[in-house]
Amino acid sequence: MTVLDLSDPRPTLADVARVAGVSSATASRVLNGFPQVRAETRRQVEQAVRSLGYVRQRAARAGEGQRTGTVAVVMCEDGLRLFSDPFFGRIMGGINRVFTAAGVQVVVLMMPSAGQAATFRYLGGGHVDGALFVSTHARYTTALSHADLPVVSAGRPMVPDPAQCTYVDVDNRGGAEAAVRHLLAAGRRRIATVAGPKDMAPGRDRLAGYAAAISGSALVDPGLVAHGDFGQASGEHATRQLLDRRPDLDAVFAASDVMAVGVLRALRRTGRRVPDDVAVIGFDNAPVSRRTDPPLTTVSQPVEALGARAAGELLAVLDGTVRQPRRVVLGTSLVVRASA
Secondary structure: OOOOOOOOOOOOHHHHHHHHOOOHHHHHHHHOOOOOOOHHHHHHHHHHHHHHOOOOOOOOOOOOOOOOOEEEEEEOOOHHHHHHOHHHHHHHHHHHHHHHHOOOEEEEEEOOHHHHHHHHHHHOOOOOOEEEEEOOOHHHHHHHHHOOOOEEEEOOOOOOOHHHOEEEEEOHHHHHHHHHHHHHHOOOOOEEEEEOOOOOHHHHHHHHHHHHHHOOOOOOOHHHEEEOOOOHHHHHHHHHHHHHHOOOOOEEEEOOHHHHHHHHHHHHHOOOOOOOOOEEEEEEOOHHHHOOOOOOEEEEOOHHHHHHHHHHHHHHHHOOOOOOOOEEEEOOEEEOOOOO
């Protein structure tokens, strides 16, 4: 028999734990999106949340008014990329799962560079308790540093001192380095890269991983480096630039799978065979990587887990569980297929 304390009509975390048959610490781990929880335990806690109507409450701060039970997920991109790149759907799946399990309402905001002022007016207007930023560019550094509410970043933010901001990232540098070392081990020696945007941490970190692997065998040739915006068209355009400069290149590491699709298209149009003439590796392990011709070797990053853990970190900040900035880095792995 489960006995609940009804003196306060609002169910507590302890109530959720009792109904689910777990400890409060385990219930908290589930609601904070931590991955080291058995699937059955997670299901029991989420079912208890729904049956009780539990709504996550955060610790009150001095001078704070009524809490909203709502958080904002701020996508720092325009609508076109948001709806065309599968990364955003995958990360939102992880984010939404954790917030839904915690009984927290989510508002999704798109914030292109021209919309910063309006977005931060909304965030500062008492509509939400905190914000989770996704896909931050360098131009958002001031805004992130001065946001007047709890903020967590999914991805290392481009701020002068990232240690001042809680963020969850993946090992972009290590994943890129592993990809390029795989190409080197296969005998490829003229390895180019289609790097990501210079104003985003994943773009910089994946380029740094490429350079770290290459520098072990030779100096980085700037003619073998081109930049894209993580979109397919930019991957194709960058590959054409690389082929014009270095027509004898024998491998390309693309900083995203979507750009790698553009790389494959450019190589096909110029008569290069993959992997016979040019090997190709992407980054993300997006669903499209299994449908390319040939199937794409890629660096797998845990996108859904990234979103879930970032959402959990924001909940932990809001309820007072975490009071100091934290930095979480999730691992990556190489998935070898026919393209390299």
